[in-house]
Amino acid sequence: MSDVNVVLAQIKPRLGCVAENLALIEAEVEQAQASGADLIVFPELALTGYLLKDLVPEVALRLDAPEIVRLQELSRRISIVVGMVEVTDGYSFFNAALYLEGGRILHLHRKVYLPTYGLFDEQRYLARGEAFRAFDTRFGRMGMLICEDMWHLSASYILAMDGAATLICLSSSPARGVEGECLGSARAWQQLAATTAMFLNCHVLYCNRVGFEDGVGFWGGSEYVGPSGVSVARGFLFEEDRVSARLEEGWLRRERIFSPMLRDENLFVTMRELRRIERERGL
Secondary structure, eight states, rough: OEEEEEEEEEOOOOOOOHHHHHHOOOOHHHHHHTTOOOOOETTTTTTOSSGGGGHHHOOOTTTTEEEEEEHHHHHHSSEHHHHHHEEETOOOOOEEEEETTTEEEEEEOOOOOOSSSOHHHHGTTOOOOOOOOOETTTEEEEEEEEEGGGSHHHHHHHHHHHTTEEEEEEEEEBBOOTTEEEEEHHHHHHHHHHHHHHEEEEEEEEEEOOEEEEEEEEEEOOOEEEEEEOOOEEBBBBSSSEEEEOOOOHHHHHHHHOHHHHHOOOOOOOHHHHHHHHHHHOO
């Protein structure tokens, strides 16, 4: 892994307005590039807005759509991570994240865990992804998660075991709960990001949106957490923001020497015990 300058673009997408959101993304890309950033990360469903429901088929894009081709062109100058609704040839719709670099789609992640509790009803409108895969970039090996994915410990673990030194989580997390003077959802995500980074000795980039849709508020708070679990940079709550951070290879090296938990992880034991559980439960 090499050092990388990152911008987390904490934007406010408009629901169902792909053209307007693409223009907003282009403007953010230009500003990030002008500031010297190597990589810019956008939130979950940045191209479409989140509470789409029956709008899903109207805003979904094939990977060869003009909007995606435009993002590929922009990625010749700066690497881009962005959320969208993908439609396949068989008309399945996925909450997806693209990593674009050097003028091409380097990796596609389809959200695996679709929440159906509280105000969430994603499985009614979207198909589930089936894989977590790390991938190589010009900055080193990375992995992507989409919001609810990160709340399942196995997801981040699989990516780390697959060699990811940086985990990127795209999110559209609504504001929920108040704990004293703290926002409950913000506190929960901050704890999750810190714990994930510390136990897997990896960089964690969390990009959450802001704005309102159908009375639901999104709280922002995008964050970079270093491989020791320390928060380095954090965005404003409920306001559009650009969070700039530098991911240093030296920090990752020091943490993995000081606390070599990944080195000592025993995949043989993990896989053996999971196979035992599978047999005993008749899965």
